[in-house]
Amino acid sequence: MEKQGKEFSRRRFISQASKIGGASAVLGVSGAMGLFMDGSGEYVEAKKPDKEKPQKSPKKGDTFMLLNVRLESGYEYENGYIVATRSVIRNLEITKGTISKILDLKESYRKDLDCYDAKGLLLLPGFKDMHIHLDKTFYGGPWRGAVRRKNIFDIIEAEKTLLLELLPTAQERAEKLIELIAGFGSTYVRSHCNVDPTVGLRNLEELQKALANYSDKISHEIVAFPQHGLLLSESESLMREAMKLGATHVGGLDPTLVDGNMEKSLQTMVQIAVDSNAGIDIHLHEGGETGIKSVNRLADLTEEAGLQGKVTISHAFSLASLSESQAHEMASRLASLGISIASTIPIGKNTMPIPILQQRNVNVMLGNDSIMDPWSSLGIGDTLEKVHLAAGLYGWSYEEQLSQALSLATGGITPLNKEGKQVWPKVGDEASVVLVPASCSAEAVARLPKRAAVLHKGVLSSGELSYKKK
Ligand SMILES: [Zn+2]
Numbered sequence: 001m002e003k004q005g006k007e008f009s010r011r012r013f014i015s016q017a018s019k020i021g022g023a024s025a026v027l028g029v030s031g032a033m034g035l036f037m038d039g040s041g042e043y044v045e046a047k048k049p050d051k052e053k054p055q056k057s058p059k060k061g062d063t064f065m066l067l068n069v070r071l072e073s074g075y076e077y078e079n080g081y082i083v084a085t086r087s088v089i090r091n092l093e094i095t096k097g098t099i100s101k102i103l104d105l106k107e108s109y110r111k112d113l114d115c116y117d118a119k120g121l122l123l124l125p126g127f128k129d130m131h132i133h134l135d136k137t138f139y140g141g142p143w144r145g146a147v148r149r150k151n152i153f154d155i156i157e158a159e160k161t162l163l164l165e166l167l168p169t170a171q172e173r174a175e176k177l178i179e180l181i182a183g184f185g186s187t188y189v190r191s192h193c194n195v196d197p198t199v200g201l202r203n204l205e206e207l208q209k210a211l212a213n214y215s216d217k218i219s220h221e222i223v224a225f226p227q228h229g230l231l232l233s234e235s236e237s238l239m240r241e242a243m244k245l246g247a248t249h250v251g252g253l254d255p256t257l258v259d260g261n262m263e264k265s266l267q268t269m270v271q272i273a274v275d276s277n278a279g280i281d282i283h284l285h286e287g288g289e290t291g292i293k294s295v296n297r298l299a300d301l302t303e304e305a306g307l308q309g310k311v312t313i314s315h316a317f318s319l320a321s322l323s324e325s326q327a328h329e330m331a332s333r334l335a336s337l338g339i340s341i342a343s344t345i346p347i348g349k350n351t352m353p354i355p356i357l358q359q360r361n362v363n364v365m366l367g368n369d370s371i372m373d374p375w376s377s378l379g380i381g382d383t384l385e386k387v388h389l390a391a392g393l394y395g396w397s398y399e400e401q402l403s404q405a406l407s408l409a410t411g412g413i414t415p416l417n418k419e420g421k422q423v424w425p426k427v428g429d430e431a432s433v434v435l436v437p438a439s440c441s442a443e444a445v446a447r448l449p450k451r452a453a454v455l456h457k458g459v460l461s462s463g464e465l466s467y468k469k470k
Contacts, residue, residue: 055464055465055466055467056114056467057116057460057464057465057467058094058114058116058455058458058459058460058465059216059459059460060097060216060457060458060459061096061097062094062096062114062458062459063093063094063095063096063100063113064093064094064113064114064115064116064458065091065092065093065094065109065110065113065114065115065116066091066092066093066094066116066118066465067091067092067109067115067116067117067118067468068089068091068105068117068118068119068120069089069090069091069092069118069121069123069435070087070088070089070118070120070121070122070123070439071087071088071089071090071102071122071123071415071422071425072085072086072087072122072403072415072416072422072440072441073086073087073088073416073422074086074416074420074421074422075399075400075403075416075420081398082398082399082400082403082420083399084399084440085399085403085416085439085440085441085442085443087122087439087440089105089120090102090103090104090105091103091104091105091107091109092123092425092431093109093110093113094431094455094458095458096458097430097431097457097458097459098428098429098430098431098457098458099425099426099427099428099429099430099431100427100428101427102425102426102427114467115467115468116465116466116467116468117465117466117467117468118435118453118465118466119466121435121436121437121452121453122435122436122437122438122439122440122441122444123415123425123433123434123435124185124406124410124415124433124434124435124436124441124444125406125410125411125413125414125415125424125425125432125433125434126185126186126187126188126410126432126433126434126454126455126456127184127185127186127187127188127383127384127409127410127434128186128187128188128189128190128365128366128383128409128410128411129181129186129188129189129190129366129367129368129381129383130188130189130190130312130342130365130366130367130411131190131192131281131314131342131343131344131365131366131367131368131369132177132181132189132190132191132192132367132368132369132371132379132381133191133192133193133194133225133369133370133371133373133375134174134177134178134189134191134193134207134210134211135170135174135191135192135193135194135203135204135206135207136159136162136163136166136170136194136203136373136374137166137173137174137177137370137371137372137373138166138173138372138373138374139173139176139177139180139371139372139373140169140172140173140175140176140177141169141173143372144372144377145377146370146373146374146375146376146377147162147374147375152254152257152258152285153258155374155375156227156228156229156258158374159194159196159198159227159228159374160198160228162374163194163196163198163199163203164198164199167199167202167203167206170202170203170206170207170210171206171207171209171210172210174191174206174207174210174211175210175213175214177371177381178210178211178214178217178218179214179462180371180381181218181368181381181382181383182214182217182218182454182456182461182462183381183451183454183462183463184380184381184382184383184384184385184451185382185383185384185434185436185451185454185462186218186381186383187217187218187219187432187433187434187454187455187456187457187461188218188219188220188411188432189218189219189220189221190220190221190222190223190249190281190342190367191207191211191220191221191222191223192222192223192225192251192281192283192314193207193222193223193224193225193242193247194225194227194228195224195225195226195227195235195238195239195242195247195251196226196227196228196233196235196238197228197233197234197235197238198228200238201238201241201242201245204222204224204242204245204247205245207222208222208245208246216456216457216459216461217456217459217461217462218456218461219432219456219457221248221249222246222247222248222249223247223248223249223250223251223281224239224242224243224247224249224250224251225251225253225283226238226239226251226252226253227253229253229258229259230252230253230255230259230265230268230269231259231260231261231264231265231268232258232259232260236268236272239251239272240272240275240276243272243276243278244276247278248278248279249273249278249279249280249281249312250269250272250273250276250278250279250280250281251269251280251281251282251283252265252266252269252280252282252283252284253282253283254283254284254285254286254294255269255286255294256286256290256293256294257285257286257290262290262293262294262297263297266294266297266298266301267301269282270298270301270302270305270307273305273307273310274305274307278310279307279310279311279312280298280302280307280310280311280312281311281312281313281314281342282298282311282312282313282314283314283315284313284314284315284316284317284318285315285317286317286318287317287318287320287321287350288318288321289318290318291316291317291318291319291321292318292319292321292322292330294318295313295316295318295319295330295334298311298313298339299333299334299337299339302337302339303337308337308338309337309338310338311337311338311339311340312339312340312341312342312365313334313339313340313341313342314341314342314343314367315342315343315344315346316341316343316352317346317350317352319341319352319353319357320346320349320350320351320352320353322353324353324356327353327356327357328356328359328360331353331356331357331359331360331362332360334357334360334362335360335361335362338363339362340362340363340364340365341354341357341362341363341364341365342364342365342366342367343364343365343366343367344366344367344368344369344379344386345366345386345389345390345393347389347393351393354390354394355394363412364408365408365411366383366386366387366390366408366409367383367386368380368381368382368383368386382448383409384409384444384445384448385448386408386409387405387406387408387409387445388445388446388448390405390408391405391445391446397446399442400418400442402441402442402443402445402446403416403440403441403442403445404418405445406441406444406445414441415441416441430457431455431457431458432455432456432457433454433455434451434453434454434455435451435452435453435454435455435463435465436449436450436451436452437449437450437452451463452464453465
């Protein structure tokens with residue numbers, strides 16, 4: 001999968017990465033990159049054994065057969081309770097990125113096409129990582145922990161140096177991170193991207209190059225993110241430039257805590273979105289009263305500006321402070337305005353009322369957020385693992401709870417609806433899928449199986465498929 005002509009830049013990247021890592025490089029081991037350290041302390045790339053030569057795999061625009069795919073077909077009930085999930089094996093024809101036929105094993109299929117054998121692996125919808133920072137990660141270089149801080153301003157200050165250190169390798173790191181999340185089954189990503197006076201629009205440019213190189217393997221959205229404060233760092237004009245350069249969403253950050261002027265901060269963000277005809281995705285870490293005030297005010301402005309269905313609040317920790325009845329009331333308002341919540345499933349004091357949000361039909365999306373960056377070190381890049389965490393946190397352990405929980409990772413899609421009727425895949429659906437060694441969605445959420453193969457619009461983006469000769 002290594003692209004030709006990248007070797008030079010990779011070497012530059014590696015030597016740069018060692019420099020950035022400083023002393024920590026000595027301790028660094030980067031298995032994901034296939035790197036090891038030689039006797040001189042330099043990172044070198046491990047030689048790949050010949051047997052790892054890539055087999056034939058589906059490419060962009062191909063029409064091919066995916067044989068022996070396991071599809072969920074219904075629930076089994078006992079004493080009125082769902083106790084198990086049934087499945088069937090089918091052959092799929094995929095035409096230029098779309099599922100064009102779903103065939104019973106007895107039905108004939110086009111043997112003149114390339115055929116790949118899924119060998120009974122379960123087919124799941126591709127995952128969507130809806131909150132990550134691809135542009136400023138330490139990942140891809142030596143291990144490095146998050147910045148020690150007393151408050152948010154300490155990291156903003158530290159970023160003013162770190163971002164410039166990371167910039168020369170930002171594209172390569174973003175590409176490594178894309179490979180990581182694709183390997184876990186993500187076929188869609190919404191990445192936030194710093195837009196601030198330190199890096200200007202350069203992180204955006206590097207991120208866009210990375211995403212363009214991987215456009216066959218993952219779909220994306222980009223949030224222009226004024227990490228150093230929209231007002232605090234006077235980034236409005238940079239933000240407007242970022243939207244012209246192709247960012248899809250206007251970001252924001254804690255309008256009271258960081259910008260010190262909730263009304264002006266929110267108004268400015270919304271105005272940029274209206275002027276750019278774009279959506280919004282704001283980082284709202286503020287807890288308690290000021291956080292709730294911001295959510296309410298943003299809801300008002302969403303309504304006034306006609307941005308229904310185009311606004312996401314990331315984190316929204318303040319919702320964790322609401323009573324049950326307040327949470328229901330808030331959830332109803334968010335749902336009525338089509339305001340989505342993007343969450344990392346925080347564990348600890350901020351237990352988000354996600355079950356209530358879902359009950360009220362708020363679109364809840366998950367993200368891995370920080371994968372080894374100045375803010376946090378704990379993301380592993382697996383959106384399915386986030387669903388697993390949610391299941392643990394909210395006590396979902398029954399078959400239908402685990403089965404339906406998959407929707408958090410897939411933008412709402414589950415193979416079976418709540419009544420156990422098969423609703424995915426259908427002919428005409430995008431062939432962005434994950435194949436896993438599991439019997440059903442519930443097992444996949446509970447057991448987190450290996451992702452054997454990942455297809456993005458019919459293109460193999462990760463793992464491998466067994467090619468059957470014509
Ligand atoms: Zn974030």
